[in-house]
Amino acid sequence: MSAMSTTIVDSSPGGTPAAASVAQTPAPADLIGRVAVVTGAAQGIGLAVAQRLRAAGAQVVGFDLAGADVTCDVGDSAAFEHCLQETAAQYGRLDILVNNAGLGTHTLPHELSDEEFTRVLRVNVGGCFFGARAAFAAMRGRGGSIVNISSIAGSTALGRGNFVYSISKAAIGQLTRELAVEWATAGIRVNAVAPCQVRTPGFAPLLQDQRLDAGHVGPRMLGGIPLGRLAEAEEIAAGVHFLASDAASFITGVVLPVDGGNLALNAGGTVGTLR
Numbered sequence: 001m002s003a004m005s006t007t008i009v010d011s012s013p014g015g016t017p018a019a020a021s022v023a024q025t026p027a028p029a030d031l032i033g034r035v036a037v038v039t040g041a042a043q044g045i046g047l048a049v050a051q052r053l054r055a056a057g058a059q060v061v062g063f064d065l066a067g068a069d070v071t072c073d074v075g076d077s078a079a080f081e082h083c084l085q086e087t088a089a090q091y092g093r094l095d096i097l098v099n100n101a102g103l104g105t106h107t108l109p110h111e112l113s114d115e116e117f118t119r120v121l122r123v124n125v126g127g128c129f130f131g132a133r134a135a136f137a138a139m140r141g142r143g144g145s146i147v148n149i150s151s152i153a154g155s156t157a158l159g160r161g162n163f164v165y166s167i168s169k170a171a172i173g174q175l176t177r178e179l180a181v182e183w184a185t186a187g188i189r190v191n192a193v194a195p196c197q198v199r200t201p202g203f204a205p206l207l208q209d210q211r212l213d214a215g216h217v218g219p220r221m222l223g224g225i226p227l228g229r230l231a232e233a234e235e236i237a238a239g240v241h242f243l244a245s246d247a248a249s250f251i252t253g254v255v256l257p258v259d260g261g262n263l264a265l266n267a268g269g270t271v272g273t274l275r
């Protein structure tokens with residue numbers, strides 16, 4: 001990670017609750033025999049999810065534009081469907097799909113082109129839909145779990161050019177609820193995780209954006225996170241693992257914030273100062 005993001009983590013006003021414990025705690029081996037596909041698995045949250053599900057015993061196939069097991073653009077519905085069908089055929093089943101691949105963008109609404117608007121929605125929302133639709137055939141009747149990666153941006157406005165990104169993440173929440181209702185009787189649970197800011201390669205460039213006051217953006221973000229630090233990718237992966245596993249057997253249609261309390265605080269509250 002960049003030095004700047006390290007500074008942000010260390011500058012927490014409320015101390016830095018240990019993040020390392022998640023990575024160091026062994027994942028429960030509750031996915032033995034399961035086959036999982038994780039999109040956007042080459043780096044960041046997707047890589048951490050793939051590693052976590054593997055550690056839990058699943059056979060995991062990572063999809064990405066490059067650098068993963070399968071090269072696949074999730075915004076290309078035909079290609080994504082083909083890759084998922086091939087994977088399910090090769091392994092004889094598909095139990096878990098994690099729709100993690102996503103594009104961030106920070107173009108202000110009045111400067112946003114049709115092309116960028118369409119591309120973000122196609123990858124972020126379309127990617128979840130195309131994957132879920134293709135997974136349905138493999139999971140129907142025998143059961144399965146789909147976990148989509150939304151964001152706190154899906155339920156609170158962030159400004160700073162997050163316009164189409166936020167719209168896409170809100171849509172993922174509703175896609176999750178609709179599919180959960182539609183597919184419950186087919187034995188398929190559909191849930192989502194909504195992270196706050198996570199220390200990943202995709203997040204780092206935001207801190208270099210010249211339009212933002214670098215001296216303030218970090219403290220402002222941290223001020224909105226009661227636990228007082230950015231998330232680690234492994235912490236998001238732990239939430240995904242839970243929802244994907246039988247430990248969440250009666251949970252469907254939820255968007256689980258893994259956000260250090262960010263959504264609970266919202267804009268009007270004040271983080272306590274007790275130590």
Ligand SMILES: NC(=O)c1ccc[n+]([C@@H]2O[C@H](COP(=O)([O-])OP(=O)(O)OC[C@H]3O[C@@H](n4cnc5c(N)ncnc54)[C@H](O)[C@@H]3O)[C@@H](O)[C@H]2O)c1
Pocket residue numbers: 039040041042043044045046063064065066072073074075100101102103104123149150151152194195196197198199200201202203
């Ligand atoms: N990092 C954060 O602060 C944060 C916060 C909330 C939500 N999220 C969401 O979590 C997910 C992962 O974020 P990250 O920070 O790890 O991102 P990242 O940019 O570090 O990694 C994303 C991965 O997805 C891949 N990808 C992008 N477009 C793709 C496509 N069309 N087809 C296949 N793969 C594609 C990229 O190649 C990359 O490997 C995204 O959906 C993001 O919106 C991230």
